Amino acid sequence: MRVAVCQLNSREERAQNLTVARDLLERAAAGGAELAILPEYVDFLGKGSDTPEPEPVDGEFGTFFATAARELGIWVHAGSFHETGPDQNRTYNTTLLFAPDGTLTATYRKIHLYDVEIAGRVSYQESRTVAPGEETVVAAVAGVPVGLSICYDLRFPELYRQLAIAGAKVLVVPAAFMLHTGRDHWEVLLRARAIENQCYVLAAGQIGDHEPGRTCFGRSMIIDPWGTVLAQAPDAVGVAIADLDLERLETIRAELPSLANRRL
Template identity: 45%
Template sequence: MRVALLQMTSGIDPAANLAIIQNGMRNAKAGKAEILFTPEMSGYLDRDRSRAAERVVAEEEDIVLAGVRALAADLGLWVAIGSLAVRDPAVPGKARNRAFLIDDMGAIRARYDKMHLFDVDLPTGESWRESNSYSPGEGAVIAGTPWGRLGLSICYDLRFPDLYRTLSDNGAAILSIPAAFTVPTGEAHWHVLLRARAIEAGAYVIAAAQTGTHEDGRKTYGHSLIVDPWGEVLLDMGTEPGVAVIDLDLDRIASVRARIPALDHRRANPDVTLL
């Protein structure tokens, strides 16, 4: 399986972000990748809620999604869009943080809405209230691909291992974890959490990330990673935007799972005795 990752610094103009994604798709195809993974909020990243309200549209009106689908068909390239902000038709004034899996014919194979929303006050003084703007997703999603079952998740989901247990229990052998991690949390937890999820699931983890200083003033950590089922970091893109292409040995999944058969030894959550 030849995989490409796009690391980018999304801004507040969807058309400009689409151009970056499409350029990344062409570079991925030139590198003979079969699938490109993009970060969380690839199409639009802005914490100004009033400005976002004018630019976040329904899925069927999203120019980034339409542009990626059209070029995916032209190139014959699968694309895992880390996520786009799309209007929630059920909740006025709110959006969904939605991942899309696009096949090489341009069809949408899967959608996943981020389940866990990032609401936190950091020691640095940064405050984030994702739930002010977004509705949470309701369930896990696994998509069939030519390379195996792909479990979808987004950013803050990374901190909830029960989600990845559900994904691996239901056959996911590759985990997509696109993100826009802050710099402080990225420095502290990004690598160790991604390695832990790969080891626990005996699965490849593919984590395309936002990087650098964005138009809305936020700073993201970068370091898009690919981690193998043993927990080895195969790719770390550092902090520069760009595209990286890497080959993954899918036989490695069965080999690691046979060596450490933890998935076979899992038990239902035990009863608790309080003393």
């Protein structure tokens, strides 16, 4: 399976963000990708007061990417967006996965919320405006089991172990990882999730500055089950593409059966 991770610098102009996302999906399709991954909050990064109105999964956002999947004939993982939440004060941070015919085949709501308070450095309480999801999701993409997650989930290995036990062979991580943590933790965590679960990891990140005064790390990458980085995006908007060798995955799992040998 050939896959692509798309790296954006989404900002306040939603229409422009979606235009860039569509262009990157077209580049992925032209490069032969069967599955393309977009980053977290692909349609908007900016001040909370300017956040687009939350939508249902079949709203404008979902329709846009369903159409892209159908017209390009590829699987589209639409990063994430602000889905209508359980109450007036909170949305869900939600991933949508579309088949090449435009059918919505999976929905995942981010489980772990980024609540951090470091005096004088970082103050961010995602749970004030976002409700946590409750269900893990493994979806079949062209017959391959794919486990879904979003950004901060990456720091919780128990989630990925559940996905691997449920049969996932590929783990997807759309993200808007901050520069100050990303430069030290992003690749380390991604490679760890790949190695310990003997899965491919596809991580699509936001890059660059956005309001209110934040910077995303980027370095979107594709990692094999041995922890080897197969492809990595440079520090710019763009696409990274690699081929997943599922026979190699089975060989790794057979020759180093750590996943099979677990006792907990």
